[in-house]
Amino acid sequence: MKRILLTIFTLGFVLVFGSLAAAQTVDSLPSWNDGKAKQSIIEFVATVTEKGSPDFVPPAERIAVFDNDGTLWAEQPMYFFVLFAIDRVKELAPQHPEWKDKEPFASLLKGDVKGALAGGKHAILEIVMATHAGMTTEEFEKIMKDWISTAKHPNSKRLYTEMVYQPMLELLDYLRANGFKTFIVSGGGIEFMRPWTEKVYGIPPEKVIGSSIKVRFEMHDGTPVLVRLPELDFFDDKEGKPVAIHQQIGRRPIAAFGNSDGDLQMLQWTTAGQGPRFALYVHHTDSEREWAYDRKSSVGGLDKGLDEAQAKGWTIVDMKQDWKVIYPHEKK
Amino acid sequence: MKRILLTIFTLGFVLVFGSLAAAQTVDSLPSWNDGKAKQSIIEFVATVTEKGSPDFVPPAERIAVFDNDGTLWAEQPMYFFVLFAIDRVKELAPQHPEWKDKEPFASLLKGDVKGALAGGKHAILEIVMATHAGMTTEEFEKIMKDWISTAKHPNSKRLYTEMVYQPMLELLDYLRANGFKTFIVSGGGIEFMRPWTEKVYGIPPEKVIGSSIKVRFEMHDGTPVLVRLPELDFFDDKEGKPVAIHQQIGRRPIAAFGNSDGDLQMLQWTTAGQGPRFALYVHHTDSEREWAYDRKSSVGGLDKGLDEAQAKGWTIVDMKQDWKVIYPHEKK
Numbered sequence: 001m002k003r004i005l006l007t008i009f010t011l012g013f014v015l016v017f018g019s020l021a022a023a024q025t026v027d028s029l030p031s032w033n034d035g036k037a038k039q040s041i042i043e044f045v046a047t048v049t050e051k052g053s054p055d056f057v058p059p060a061e062r063i064a065v066f067d068n069d070g071t072l073w074a075e076q077p078m079y080f081f082v083l084f085a086i087d088r089v090k091e092l093a094p095q096h097p098e099w100k101d102k103e104p105f106a107s108l109l110k111g112d113v114k115g116a117l118a119g120g121k122h123a124i125l126e127i128v129m130a131t132h133a134g135m136t137t138e139e140f141e142k143i144m145k146d147w148i149s150t151a152k153h154p155n156s157k158r159l160y161t162e163m164v165y166q167p168m169l170e171l172l173d174y175l176r177a178n179g180f181k182t183f184i185v186s187g188g189g190i191e192f193m194r195p196w197t198e199k200v201y202g203i204p205p206e207k208v209i210g211s212s213i214k215v216r217f218e219m220h221d222g223t224p225v226l227v228r229l230p231e232l233d234f235f236d237d238k239e240g241k242p243v244a245i246h247q248q249i250g251r252r253p254i255a256a257f258g259n260s261d262g263d264l265q266m267l268q269w270t271t272a273g274q275g276p277r278f279a280l281y282v283h284h285t286d287s288e289r290e291w292a293y294d295r296k297s298s299v300g301g302l303d304k305g306l307d308e309a310q311a312k313g314w315t316i317v318d319m320k321q322d323w324k325v326i327y328p329h330e331k332k
Numbered sequence: 333m334k335r336i337l338l339t340i341f342t343l344g345f346v347l348v349f350g351s352l353a354a355a356q357t358v359d360s361l362p363s364w365n366d367g368k369a370k371q372s373i374i375e376f377v378a379t380v381t382e383k384g385s386p387d388f389v390p391p392a393e394r395i396a397v398f399d400n401d402g403t404l405w406a407e408q409p410m411y412f413f414v415l416f417a418i419d420r421v422k423e424l425a426p427q428h429p430e431w432k433d434k435e436p437f438a439s440l441l442k443g444d445v446k447g448a449l450a451g452g453k454h455a456i457l458e459i460v461m462a463t464h465a466g467m468t469t470e471e472f473e474k475i476m477k478d479w480i481s482t483a484k485h486p487n488s489k490r491l492y493t494e495m496v497y498q499p500m501l502e503l504l505d506y507l508r509a510n511g512f513k514t515f516i517v518s519g520g521g522i523e524f525m526r527p528w529t530e531k532v533y534g535i536p537p538e539k540v541i542g543s544s545i546k547v548r549f550e551m552h553d554g555t556p557v558l559v560r561l562p563e564l565d566f567f568d569d570k571e572g573k574p575v576a577i578h579q580q581i582g583r584r585p586i587a588a589f590g591n592s593d594g595d596l597q598m599l600q601w602t603t604a605g606q607g608p609r610f611a612l613y614v615h616h617t618d619s620e621r622e623w624a625y626d627r628k629s630s631v632g633g634l635d636k637g638l639d640e641a642q643a644k645g646w647t648i649v650d651m652k653q654d655w656k657v658i659y660p661h662e663k664k
Contacts, residue, residue: 194582205582217571224600239549250526250537
C-alpha cells in the first residue's frame, strides 16, 4: 500500500511539475504562434542544454549573435541610424553654410531624402562622418541619448525604442534564461546602439558589436578624452560580421539571427562550426502590421540569403504568420 | 528572561556571522600580506558594493581591466608572445631559406635573440607577422594550444601558464565574487591569449582585448574560413588601450591594473571618470623570487607611470613586500 501511495505521489509530482515545465517552455515565447519556426527554436535550445547528451554545449560556449536593424527592431522607411544622421544634419546646418551647395547635404536640407541617398553607401557614409565626428565620445553619447529618448518615427510617431520586435525580446530572454550569451552584431554604429541596448534588449555595451569610426586618445587640459575622427574604423556588414565576431568574441557562435543578405556570412560562419548550430532569418512579410520586403529592397534586402536559407533548411520566420504581435504596445 | 535570551542569541549570531564575514574578506586574498596595497583593494570593493551608499556602483558598471604581461603573468626575460614567435621562426625556417640572410630572422636562427631584437618594435612586428599569418584562425589556434601546453620557460623550465601570479588570480576571483566583470586589455595578441585565459584566469575569450592582425573571410571549397593576414589590425598599447576599451567594452572601467608605462593611459582614462575609481600598478621589486626592473627596462618599463602613480596616490604593489607567494606552485 505504502509503495502504491508513493508511486501515485511520484506520478502526481511528475505530472504536475512536468506540465509546469512544459508550460514554462511554451510561455517563454508567448508572442510566437505555434509553428515550425517556434518549434525549431525550442528544439535547438533543448538539444544544446540537455546534460549528458552528446550535443550538450557548456554555457560558456552558448554564444548567440543577433543583427539589429530589421532583426530586433524595424528598419523602414530607412535604417534608423540614417534617420538620426539626417536629424543631425538639419541641426548642424547653421554651422555649415557650405552644405547648401554640397551633396548629399544640399538635397537633404531641401527635404529630398531620396535624392540625398541616391549616392548610395558613399552618401550615407558622408552624412554619418559629418554628423558623428569632431566631438568627444561623451559628447556624442549625450547627443545620442537625447535623440533616442525624444525622436519619433516618421510613420508610427512612436519612439524608435518602441519599434522593437516583441517576439525577439522574448527570444533574447528565453535564450539567456537557458544560459546563452546574447550579442548584437550590427551594421549600425556601436555608439548609436550602446546608450540604450541594455535597457531595451538586456544587452550591455560590451556585448554590442557594430560599425565604428576611429577615435583618438587626447589630453585636454590634463583630462583624457577620446575624440571621434571622421574616418571609418570598421564596417560591420557582410564579410565583416564573421571578422568582427572573431576579433571581438573570439568564439564561433552556435546560433545566429538576421534578416538580410548583410547577415548571410554571419549565418554561414555560425553554421559551419561542428556540433548543433542554429540559423534564423526574419522574413518581412507583413505589409499591414510592419512592412513587406525582401529580394529587391534597398533597405534590408534579402535575396541570396533567402535562397540559401531554403536550401540549407535554416529557420525562416514569416512575420505575418509566426508573430502574434509585432511591437510591445500591441500586447494585450 | 525571554528577551534577554533573545538578545544574547542575536548578539551571538552577529558575532559569529560578523566575524565569519570579516574572515571571508581576509581569506579572499590569502597570498597578499597585510599592508596598504591589500587594504586599498578591500576598501575600494567595499565602497562600490555597499548598497545605499552614494558611491554604490551597479554590477553592470563594475568593469575592471587588467594588463596581462607583467601584471597577470611574468614577462621576463622577454614577453612570452615573443618567445612563442621565436619558437615558430625556428620551426618554420626550413620552409623559408631566405631567412638565413634576412634580419631579424638570420640572427634569431643563429641563437642571437638580442641581436634579432635590436631592430626594436619593427623587428618584433616582422617576426610576429611572419609567424602568425598565412593560415586560418583555426589552424593558428591549434598551433597556439600545442605550444602553450608544452613549451617551457627558459629559466624556470615551467609551463608559461604556471608563471601566472597567485595574488592576482585571487584578486580576479575576489572582484568577480563582488560582481565585477574582469577584462584583459593587453599589448599581446588576442589569439595568443584566448586559447587559455578562461582556464587559467577565468576570463572567457570575449573579455580578452589585445593587439590583432587582420583576418579575411574566405570560402574554401564551400566552407567559410577566416584567413590571417600579415598586416597589423590594432596595436593595443599606450593610447591604444583606452581606444580599445571604448570600442570593445563601451563603458569606462572603474578599476584598472597594470605594470608599465604601456598601461598609463588606461589608468588615466579609468581614474578620470566620475565616482570612485581605482588604479593599481604592480611594481617588480623582487629579484630573487621574480625579477626586479622598472624605469630603464626595455621590457615592461615603468617610469612615467611610477611618477604619476606616486603623485596621484594610486596603489603601488611592491611585489617583494606585498606578496607572500608569486606563483601558484609556491602555495603551501
